[in-house]
Amino acid sequence: MSTPKLYAGLKLREIRTNLGLTQKAFAGKLGVSLPYLNQMENNHRPVSAGVVLALAREFRLDVTELSTDDAERIVSDMREALADPVFGPAAPPIADLRLAASNAPALARAFLDLHRAYRRTHERLASLDEALDTKDATLRPSPWEEVRDFFHYCDNYIDAVDRAAEHFASPAGRPGDPMRAAQEALAHQGVTFTRADGPWLRYFDPDTKQLTLSSRAPGSTQRFQALHQVALLAQNELLEATLDLARFQTAEARAIAKIGLANYFAGAALMPYRLFMAAAQETRHDLERLADRFGASIEQVAHRLSTLQRPGAKGIPFFFVRVDQAGTITKRHSATRLQFARFGGACPLWNVHRAFETPGRFLRQLAETPDGVRYLCLAREVSKPAGSFRAPVRRYSIGLGCEVQHAGALVYADDLDLTRSFEPIGISCRICERPDCHQRSVPPLERRLSVDPGKRGILPYEIGG
Known part of the structure; x- marks a missing residue:
């Protein structure tokens, strides 16, 4: 299987601009001609291995920063959107989608927002939803979708929150007791702490400043919920600043995102970045051993592994x-x-x-x-x-x-x-190109179908080109 070519023109221009270099000076340091650099910056040529090595040698750049993960996400989302029958049978070639995602990501996201608005309007009309009376509601993503996309395009890594959680849990870079640290932080906020057999995993009374955790919940859940409350009280300024930068369209989306950020802080405090990464490498990513070492659940460990994307120290x-x-x-x-x-x-x-x-x-x-x-x-x-x-x-x-x-x-x-x-x-199934899948539930929207009443295979139709 051939290695995919790396198109990172937008990132190259960003690096050059941050360094304050002209194209000519930048090309000289990379050991390429000015026209060649210009072609790479406009994604007419892929970034060569020599340029990647020169970036690491001359500027100590973490070459993983050239990753096209974000562009690939956009390409995947655009492919799914363009499979909608409203666009007809002739979808743009994948090369065009990659160019749009790499060269004009803001335009590509605007297209995705537009399609999402269309889809929501169409679904509401089909179900006779009376929300059509609210004009703006159909033009916005739901709060849940907006928050989901925020974390999706942040690579599920929020640097400021992650580092704050790491400093909170291990200020000296050594393992600590997250529950004890949480109790001390809450006490500093004037919060009393108790456990009870109630209906809530976590209940905080702002009037009495009492935090109650469910005594029936596992220890990993209790630790996580205590750290979540620490985030809401002791890290509120950081969470609010992060929310300001995100520019959510509705108060509901902002409130949901704040819960998500507090959850992020809790997970990052329970499993501090550098300590957790070192343990993951030592145990060869054994989820059960990591869960035991950090007092976390299997799900918490798996989710944390997917967030180890700190620039310069990626897992x-x-x-x-x-x-x-x-x-x-x-x-x-x-x-x-x-x-x-x-x-x-x-x-x-x-x-x-x-x-x-x-x-x-x-x-x-x-x-x-x-x-x-x-x-x-x-x-x-x-x-x-x-x-x-x-x-x-x-x-x-x-x-x-x-x-x-x-x-x-x-x-x-x-x-x-x-x-x-x-x-x-x-x-x-909507965008899968496999013609002979025995578990297919619906036909692919990008391919033509051939239906012959006299023949029946695994599927009642054949998928053409």
Whole structure:
């Protein structure tokens, strides 16, 4: 499988501008001609290996900063949007989408916002939703979608919050007791702390300044919720400044995002960046050992692994996803080339769906997406009991994975034959190009169909070009 070419013209221009160099001076330091640099900055040529080495040598640049992960996210989202029948059968070639995502990302995001507004309006009309009476409501994403996209395009890494949490949990760079640190921080805010057998995981009374945590919740949940309250009280100024920069369109989106940022702080304080990364490398990303070492849950550890994207100190790029029993994606993030569908569920061939059949066990899968990229995928069912006989048990399946070239750094790959055939998976049936998938639920919107009443194979139609 050939290595994809790296087009990073926007990043090259940004580096040159930050250094205050002219194109001529920059080209001289990189050892290329002025026309060649101009072509790279306009994405007419890929960034060569020689230029990557020169950037690292001359400017000590972390070359992972040239990664096109953000552009690939935009390309994936645009492909899914353009599969909508409203655009007709002739979708733009993938090369055009990559040029738009690399050269005009703001325009590409505006297109995605426009399509999302159209889709919401169309769905409301189809269901006779009376929200059409509110003119502005149909032109905005839902607050939940707006927040989801905020974290999605931040690579699920919020530097200022992550560093603040790390300093809080390990100011001297050594492991500490996060629960004790949380109690001390809350006491400094005048908050009393107690546990009780109540209906809430966490309840804070602002009048009495009393924080109550559920005594029935696991220790990992109690620690996380205490740190969440620390974020809301002791780190409120930082959270509000981050929200100001995000420029959310509604008060509801801002409120949801604040909860997300407080959750981010809690996870980063429970598993401080440098200590957690060192432990992940030492244990070869053994989720159970990491959970035991940091007093966290398996889900918290998997999610934290997917956020290790600090510039200059990046971990393995993972994807992380959580699905419910209906197959609906409830959490999603990818620092890899694999991107999740914005609408609908995940591919049914993915092992994340089979994890419900084997509770408490890790499932492993070697998978290949239609673009030829191969992954090592882990999946595990996680249950969240409420602590009593009549309380409902919430069941999810979490998935964690990385591209197969990183598999050697994971303990889960030790006895796998990475040269054998990989199982085909896709993003969603709507945009999957595989013509012979036995689990396909709907036809691909980008391909023509041939229907012959006299023939029946796995599907009642054949997929053409």
